[in-house]
Amino acid sequence: RPGPPSEGRAGAGPPAAEMAAPLAASDLRTRRGIPGSSPAGAGWAPSQSSDAPAASGAWGGGAGGGGYGGGGGGFGGGANPASAQGGAGQGGWGYGANGGVKNQLQGWRGNDGGQGGGDGGRASGSRDYGGGGGGGGNSRSGDGSPENMSTEMRWTFVLLVVTACCLHLDQNCAAPNLSAIASDFQMTPMQKDTRLGGMVQFGFFLIGGAVSLLVGPATDQVDRVTLLSAVVLSGAVPSLLMSLWVPSSKAGFFYFFLARVCTGVAIGGSFPVLFSLAADIFPASKRTLVSTAISAAVNVGAAVGGLMAGIIGPRFGWRMPFRIVSIPALVCALLVRLFLVDPRTVKLKKKAQEEASSNQAASAWLGGQDMNPSGYVRMEELDFLKFRRILDVRTNMLIFAQALPGCIPLSCITTFLSDYLSVEQGMDVQASTAVTAVFGVSCLCFAVSGGYFGSKLYDKRKEHLPLLIGATSCLASLPFIVLVNSPKSAVTSPSGRPTVFALFLALCAGCAGTAGPNIRAILMNVNDSEVRGTVFSAFTLFDDLGKGIGPSIIVAMTAVFGRRMAYTLAFTMWWLSGAVLFQLRSALPLDVSRSGNSLLPTKRK
Numbered sequence: 350r351p352g353p354p355s356e357g358r359a360g361a362g363p364p365a366a367e368m369a370a371p372l373a374a375s376d377l378r379t380r381r382g383i384p385g386s387s388p389a390g391a392g393w394a395p396s397q398s399s400d401a402p403a404a405s406g407a408w409g410g411g412a413g414g415g416g417y418g419g420g421g422g423g424f425g426g427g428a429n430p431a432s433a434q435g436g437a438g439q440g441g442w443g444y445g446a447n448g449g450v451k452n453q454l455q456g457w458r459g460n461d462g463g464q465g466g467g468d469g470g471r472a473s474g475s476r477d478y479g480g481g482g483g484g485g486g487n488s489r490s491g492d493g494s495p496e497n498m499s500t501e502m503r504w505t506f507v508l509l510v511v512t513a514c515c516l517h518l519d520q521n522c523a524a525p526n527l528s529a530i531a532s533d534f535q536m537t538p539m540q541k542d543t544r545l546g547g548m549v550q551f552g553f554f555l556i557g558g559a560v561s562l563l564v565g566p567a568t569d570q571v572d573r574v575t576l577l578s579a580v581v582l583s584g585a586v587p588s589l590l591m592s593l594w595v596p597s598s599k600a601g602f603f604y605f606f607l608a609r610v611c612t613g614v615a616i617g618g619s620f621p622v623l624f625s626l627a628a629d630i631f632p633a634s635k636r637t638l639v640s641t642a643i644s645a646a647v648n649v650g651a652a653v654g655g656l657m658a659g660i661i662g663p664r665f666g667w668r669m670p671f672r673i674v675s676i677p678a679l680v681c682a683l684l685v686r687l688f689l690v691d692p693r694t695v696k697l698k699k700k701a702q703e704e705a706s707s708n709q710a711a712s713a714w715l716g717g718q719d720m721n722p723s724g725y726v727r728m729e730e731l732d733f734l735k736f737r738r739i740l741d742v743r744t745n746m747l748i749f750a751q752a753l754p755g756c757i758p759l760s761c762i763t764t765f766l767s768d769y770l771s772v773e774q775g776m777d778v779q780a781s782t783a784v785t786a787v788f789g790v791s792c793l794c795f796a797v798s799g800g801y802f803g804s805k806l807y808d809k810r811k812e813h814l815p816l817l818i819g820a821t822s823c824l825a826s827l828p829f830i831v832l833v834n835s836p837k838s839a840v841t842s843p844s845g846r847p848t849v850f851a852l853f854l855a856l857c858a859g860c861a862g863t864a865g866p867n868i869r870a871i872l873m874n875v876n877d878s879e880v881r882g883t884v885f886s887a888f889t890l891f892d893d894l895g896k897g898i899g900p901s902i903i904v905a906m907t908a909v910f911g912r913r914m915a916y917t918l919a920f921t922m923w924w925l926s927g928a929v930l931f932q933l934r935s936a937l938p939l940d941v942s943r944s945g946n947s948l949l950p951t952k953r954k
Contacts, residue, residue, distance in 0.1 A: 506642070509623060509689075510643060515674070516615060516616060517646075518650045520654060523609070528771075529662065542765075542904050549606055549609050550901075551897045551901055552609065553610060554894070554897030555613075555893060557897075560618055562736075562886055564618040565883045568886070569882040572694045577685055578682045581681055582615075583615045584616065584678065586611075588611075589671070590608070592668040624640070624881065626691065628873050637866070637867075640873060641801070651789060652789020654670070736883060739883060745887075748888065751927075752891035752892045756894075757898075758826065761916055762829070766829075767782055767784075769912060775845065776847060777845040780845055784852065788856075793859075795859045799818075799866065799867060800867060803818070803863070807871075812934045814871070816931065819931040821860040822861060822864050822927035823924050826858075826920040830920050831854055833916045839851075872888060902919075903916070
């Protein structure tokens with residue numbers, strides 16, 4: 350019976366000239382065995398590289414039985430090279446248990462493809478080798494759908510999304526009841542705009558963004574699960590205390606301001622932790638899905654919290670919504686601490702145990718104690734120079750630049766729009782919050798659909814993704830400009846409810862939600878793992894800078910131009926943000942090919 354040149358060797362693979370072509374030089378770092386000479390069950394899994402074809406998988410040894418000379422095994426496949434494990438999977442090399450010759454020109458095809466690493470393979474190209482019998486392995490497809498996640502990964506996904514949603518529930522709780530809060534704290538109409546609209550929002554976002562500068566480097570050093578739990582608690586506890594004991598007087602504003610700053614710290618510090626942790630827990634093929642879900646959860650939390658505050662606030666007082674939203678946040682903080690595990694911490698502990706067992710003399714010399722216990726980090730260990738290095742990546746710099754003008758319209762919506770529709774357009778408080786709630790739901794739908802189409806666009810033509818997010822940002826301003834400049838009869842019905850036209854405008858404006866998940870997915874993919882926490886802390890700072898300074902800018906424009914013109918100018922800032930996003934067309938493909946490191950030569954595909 351004819352056989353390949355490697356016949357008779359345990360675990361023999363395809364000819365060397367054919368197997369060497371798809372392997373990148375960077376794969377030498379992950380060598381665990383050598384195909385062709387490994388015993389049964391052994392194998393070598395290459396790391397993901399831009400030089401490797403998309404269908405490359407893992408060289409894995411079979412668990413016996415399959416192949417010539419015993420041992421079996423094969424070049425396992427799957428659409429995701431980073432997650433293919435074990436023996437021959439779909440789309441890979443492998444010698445079947447019977448190994449009969451089907452066509453010598455087309456290569457060796459196994460008659461009996463095994464089930465251990467997947468049924469027979471279909472290698473792209475001129476050769477087709479069947480899957481080895483009995484080879485253990487697990488080849489995951491890379492379509493990014495949640496059905497391919499393990500049960501533990503699904504629960505982790507749900508818990509992260511619910512935590513992000515609950516953390517943002519109280520972000521817009523003050524906006525529908527701004528007049529009631531001002532009356533409770535004995536403020537004039539001008540003080541309502543300058544203090545509650547300007548000062549509180551400035552402290553909420555700007556101080557929160559500044560704290561993220563510390564959280565970002567800490568995210569790259571300490572256990573992220575503990576850090577995330579602490580961040581959620583720092584926002585939930587002050588909101589609960591404020592709703593219970595803040596006095597109804599001028600002095601009460603001081604405690605209200607402090608509580609809102611703490612909530613801003615929690616929200617600002619959560620983004621670096623959430624996205625850094627999610628990027629390490631989930632594979633690259635699912636990061637766009639996770640980013641979209643977290644961004645959508647943020648919008649849902651803000652919209653649901655604002656809608657609930659608009660319904661409950663006028664009936665039970667403006668404090669009750671803060672009391673309600675703090676309870677699920679406290680529960681999420683407890684669940685995160687109990688059930689989530691930081692994969693980086695697990696690796697570090699395992700590495701420390703291996704080093705301790707291999708160097709017992711040094712451990713005895715140190716008295717059996719670790720000089721730098723796990724879970725503690727010194728300030729000098731925080732690498733703040735990373736902020737300088739991430740600005741060398743042009744994609745990062747452009748995304749940071751668009752954050753300031755892009756967040757000014759959002760600050761106008763979340764802070765002033767409900768009160769404007771209630772006071773200037775004659776809507777009821779509940780009706781005005783319904784308009785912002787429709788906008789929030791629309792943002793959710795556009796975020797999910799935009800994230801899906803954005804991931805497809807990113808895989809096919811990366812330079813077209815900036816066109817999508819830039820165009821949707823520019824178009825989102827038009828419905829709100831029409832809404833604030835329409836006559837009262839066009840947006841408010843005689844019963845004080847919003848008209849269909851007003852709800853339609855809010856629905857169309859939700860296309861602004863397309864940019865968020867795609868921008869965060871770009872930051873995940875462009876930057877390496879060791880700097881993602883720093884990148885998202887810087888992004889949060891610029892993002893919060895726009896949300897914090899935005900209300901103050903709008904208040905200043907209101908004093909000069911009036912509310913209607915000031916809000917119109919605020920919404921035109923989306924045009925400037927879209928123009929900056931268009932510049933990513935040339936920067937994004939280049940930075941992706943460099944893996945986010947602007948100092949390395951471009952890796953050609």
